[in-house]
Amino acid sequence: MDMERRDFMKLAAMTAATGLAGSMASRADASTSPPLPEQADIPGVTWDKAPCRFCGTGCHVQVGVKDGKVVAIAGDRQAEVNKGLLCVKGYHVGMILYGQDRLTKPMLRRDGELVPIEWDEAIDIAARRIMEHDKTFGFYISGQSTIPEGYAAQKFMRGGLSSNHLEANARLCMASAVTGFLSTYGVDEPASCYDDLDSCDTLILWGNNPAEMHPILFSRVIDRQARGDKVTIIDIGTRHTRTTERSDHFLQMQGHGDLAIANCIAQQLIEKVAYDHEFVEKYCNFRADRDPAEAFDSLVDHDTYVQHVKQEGHSGLFGKPITFEQYKKLIAYYTPEKCEELSGVPADQLRMLADTFADKSKKIVSLWCMGMNQHTAGTAINNLVHAVHLMSGHWGKPGDGPQSLTGQPAACGTVREVGTLAHALPGGRIVANEDHRTHAEDFWNLPKGRLNPKPGYHTVKMFEQLCTPTDQGGDIDTVWVQVTNPGQTLPNTKKLFKAKAELEDKFLIVSEVYPTATTELADLVLPAAMWVEKNGIYGNSERRTQQWFRMVPPPGEARDDCWQTLAVARRMYELGHPGFKDKDGEYIFRINDEAGNEVPYWQWEHYYDVNVDKHLFDDYRRFTFMKHKNVAPYDELVKHRGMRWPVVETEPGKFRETRWRFVEGADPYVEKGAGVQFYHSSSKDDRAQIWFRPHQFPAEVPDDALPLNLVTGRVIEHWHSGTMTMRVPQLRRAMPGAYAEMNPEDARDRGISNGDIVRITTRRGEIKLPAWINGRAQPQRGHVFVPFFDEASAINDLTIDAIDPFSKQPDYKKAAAEVSRLDQPHPYTEVVQ
């Protein structure tokens, strides 16, 4: 092991030199053809492409393999996303496979202990359990599941079990972006792409810290500045971060201040008649939660309308049309002075921001990620950012448009496109729509009526039901978790996850690569292959579908997640579950070889006799045409470092990707002469919706007893729950544990100095952490920040489980809290007494 490790380090060092040799500055404008030398020529090392395992940016790496082990990683110079560059995590991505505690044997909980069992037994146990509990079974997968894994789970649940209790962790991550896109454009996913970063004049960051979370994308902009391009960066956030250090303006807001800020931009554009008349008249409608005309004879003012909606409730995700005059009357409320009061941002800065949007000569890109999505008004703020871009006409031109970022490598590919959410079917279809169900039944050759029209439980509800005793209505009793760690990442984990420990009749199946907070409560643990130990396909935030091949064998008896799903499906078929037969009585996951004989790929030794990924992906591809999300055929993806859909065949065998959707010339589905055409518009008139969304306060606001706001987030060194990155020595050394980042004045008031162990208390629990003051970032007065990567510090025990009404996504960034030194009286005991 020592020898191998040293080899690894040596080779990693050697190749790192090539990886780092070209910075973005030197590569940005260079052609990628003819191909550059890919990587250092190291004897015995073979190289292949793969997308990075971590975030949603979708960088490509070159993976060097020697003797069945990944020994080197280099940035892929032919990849358009990263042009040879990687971030600190990316350079070490190969090491995630080699943590010392990889799970290598299936384990079953007997008398409270996990004991090793054989795979046949494990598959049989899972199959029988799901079979007996098929209506109370939930499948919880991930934005890190591959597209074929997601598609297999999709068909397993909807087709096999006629159940919609299929969810993915992207509910905690991207759901509000999805509802934002749907209600604005009628169809999900960004219209723009990363190329915009190379030509924008102004970059607006909405609660976003790309310097740490999407460093490769941010470095594209920083690099342009270094070369002399003028790019103005405007950072809107609650915390002074590394991104803020590089920004020209910092708009420091209170929680939910973004709603007021965006509304203020709209108000100013209208008041100064600075909105883009032509764009709005040709391409936009106005929309709100309810049609004021149903209750009022004349134009209604803001307060009356908000009160009306509060009483009557909203009228669904797609809302009701309102007139421009009505919109104008409602938005007039959001003057800079009013918005200063609501957001905490000085009116002058708000005017500056509005003037930026009013300037048509500027090219503006807005970026956002968790700050806007993990928000109890997440759908609303997504709508508003689209709205200010649409109104000002900063839309659909290179370098000019809103771009939502994702946190996971296949949140778009697997969750949003394959539709692994409780209400969805592949390719933008929904279970509630009879036509959509019929499509899926026809594609899958299932009898009519096999698909269940009733949406399943969303993530928070699914785990709430799992943690509720069966006799008290907890009607989820079995959950299978793949490629994610809900034990650490769900909000309010004591209530939504840890409570399961007390419930004997509940059964948790976990496919994992390392022991996690989730396997701790698992009844059955299935060791999984990860990243280049299996074939896979991801889809990044700019609609880019990326394929890779298995390059090394998984350790011990670890096996592909996709195989696990298919093996359980096969076992259930053998046990006689009727759902796993199509209408002709054939197995629903049947794969034939070239001679037409069935391949027994459910036996592990035969799994790679065929390329199961290719079969599943090309099967899934048929679903993608309806909403014009055409993914490229598998064989085409093999040749590329990802392709951005819609990918259309321009002539036989030639495929073209799309950079800007809905824009004539770039998107092949826009009619000639249309300019911009929102061809999936929810109002069926090819127009996007400009929403009126009133300001609202967070679900939990600080009060006298708990006067601080707890914000959770990420650090550059670690990715999500740290399952992978905490096992990379360089990353763990660089950031070994969580901390409580405090504002110096808040710390001084409480007698806290740097390094003191403090107690953070919320209504749900408490945690002890060292305080870090004047460190990497600084929260504003009244805020405390804690990263969530550290398994030893379960910060999500403290977060709230309130959700957005449309997207059902929770808010991890607002919880009333108090911080005290350990020798101070416990703050919350005073509250309860």
Next chain:
Amino acid sequence: MNSRAISRRDLLFGRFRNGVRRALLPKPAVPATDAPTTAVIQGRHCLAYRGLMCSTCYERCPEPGAIAMERGIPRVNADLCTGCRVCHDVCPAPTNAVLLIKDRRAPKPQEGVR
């Protein structure tokens, strides 16, 4: 209450955490020789030089002022650097960017001596 001031180094090395974790963290540096050394950051290996927003050495340096960040790039102040190696041990670059070189100048001033 023990109000001993805790250095940033103690804090971030996780001295307060459980033993398992501590075992995985870098050992306190033991200079190989008595000769004083100084850290030098090699730009060609350093992530910050590539616009990749790394400031780990700066954050974890136990000597105030020994490493400063200038426009996102760490610079060592050789007069204040004690050669303790912490920056070398925590550097997360694929090829360690911190070189410890022998300090050939006059011995560093001792504490309290001007």
